Structure formats: structure tokens, C-alpha cells
Amino acid sequence: MSTTLAEKVAHAITEAIEADELVLPTMPEMALKVREVADNPNASVKQLANVIGSDAALTARIIKVANSALYRGAVEIQDLNMALMRLGMTTTCTLATGLAMEQMFQATTDMVDKRLRQTWQVSSEIAGLCTLLCKQYTRLKPDQATLAGLVHKIGVLPILSYAEDHPALLKDSITLDSIIKATHPSIGVKILTAWDFPKEIQKVPAAHLHFARKVPQADYADLVTVALLEAQKDQFSNLDYGAIPAFERLGIDPDNVLGNNGDHLSSAMGMLQ
Numbered sequence: 001m002s003t004t005l006a007e008k009v010a011h012a013i014t015e016a017i018e019a020d021e022l023v024l025p026t027m028p029e030m031a032l033k034v035r036e037v038a039d040n041p042n043a044s045v046k047q048l049a050n051v052i053g054s055d056a057a058l059t060a061r062i063i064k065v066a067n068s069a070l071y072r073g074a075v076e077i078q079d080l081n082m083a084l085m086r087l088g089m090t091t092t093c094t095l096a097t098g099l100a101m102e103q104m105f106q107a108t109t110d111m112v113d114k115r116l117r118q119t120w121q122v123s124s125e126i127a128g129l130c131t132l133l134c135k136q137y138t139r140l141k142p143d144q145a146t147l148a149g150l151v152h153k154i155g156v157l158p159i160l161s162y163a164e165d166h167p168a169l170l171k172d173s174i175t176l177d178s179i180i181k182a183t184h185p186s187i188g189v190k191i192l193t194a195w196d197f198p199k200e201i202q203k204v205p206a207a208h209l210h211f212a213r214k215v216p217q218a219d220y221a222d223l224v225t226v227a228l229l230e231a232q233k234d235q236f237s238n239l240d241y242g243a244i245p246a247f248e249r250l251g252i253d254p255d256n257v258l259g260n261n262g263d264h265l266s267s268a269m270g271m272l273q
Helices: 003-018 029-038 045-053 056-066 080-087 089-104 110-137 142-151 156-164 173-194 220-231 245-250 259-270
Strands: none
Touching (some): 003 156, 029 045, 029 089, 045 080, 045 089, 056 080, 080 089, 089 142, 110 142
């Protein structure tokens, strides 16, 4: 498949977005239920526990996060109620919303399914690293940092759905990769806007890739930028990290991103697996 055709496909997807003709994914039912509780000022811990507790896999993941190095306390968390007490309702709601999205990263076509699962794995690793950096360097909210990492490549979903309907794309991984690179940021912003995510999260899919971006203060996109550059150094070896403003805004030394928390790296990156 030629570069011209790749550009044509990318243009077609972009036009479909602008014309609201591209079918965007809907938020998973569990995420909607959790958000309903989160948006209710009178909701109780028991209500949230009942919602999350109906999904055994999600419950296990929340307990694992509560026991991770980033949230660990003196006592091991053994059940959902204990996890809720440690994490708090706000953090639990945000984590549950993000983790519920994993079910979206699956497909019937083996090749697409593999790509989606790889995308989720990378997203969850970046999310864990964002959480670690957030706690270490900022006063931003760690749960929102986690969410930012989980959704930074959400725009890949409809592109791969498009590819499923156009098998020729699946046979040319280089072309498909170039299409994803060109279009997933704007699609991601559109999805998160449609889902009514917080504005500082809505911009992450596009903003985290603008390495020269200038903003007044550190934000969640900065955390994703630094997490991505740290986790995938081999892919960005041509960049001068010292010239990327996100590091300065976060107060992070580009040559020593993890500082004294290097021991927590594997735990953080595996926190959501």
C-alpha cells in the first residue's frame, strides 16, 4: 500500500470525524454505572461497593491497586470494602472507570485483537508510571493521572474498527501504523469529549504528543508525555529531552526521571495489569 493511499485513508477518517460520521465507541456499562455513583453527592461507599462488587474481575483489580506500592499501607487489603476505605470513593470511581474500559480493547479478528491488547498493555503501563510520577513530583490528583494514562491512546479503537472493515489495511502494518499515528490523537480527543470527561483529560490524547507545548503550569498531559518518553526511550532516542518543557514544568531531571523511586517502577507499571 502506497504512502499516498495511507494519506488518503487518514484523510477519509479525519473527514468522517469532522462530519460526525465516524462511529465512536460508547463507554462501557460498568463505567457508566460507576460514574452515576460518582456524580451523586449523596452516594454511599456501600452503593459503590455494590456496583463494583458485581464484577469479580474489576473487584480483583481494585484490590490489587490498593495493595500496590503506590497505595500500600500497613495492612494488606483483602476485600473490596477495605480497598474502598484505603483509596476513597473518588479515587476508586476514577480507577474503576478507567479499568472498565479494558473490555473495549478486544476484537473478533485475531490481528486486530492482538493490536488492541497491546495498546491496552502499553496504556496501563503508562498509566502506572503517570501515577508514580504524579505522586512523586506534583500536587495533581493521582487518580486523574492514572486515567490520563489509560485513555491517551483511546483513539486507536475506531481506527482498528475501520481496519477490520478494510482488510487490505490489516495486511500492511506499516501503513496502518502511519494512519494510527496521524489520526488517533484527534479521534481520542473527540471520544473523551463525547464521554464528557474532565477537560484536562479530554486534551491528553493530542496534547501529550506536542513535545514543545507551552502551558502555564504542569498538567496531566505533561505526565503522560514524560511517562511515554521514559517508558519508550528507544523510540525517541533522537529527541533532546532537556529541550522538552514538560520535564521542567514537572520539576523532573530528564536524566533521572524516577529519582529515588526506581524500585517502584515495575510495581507501578504492573499495577493495572
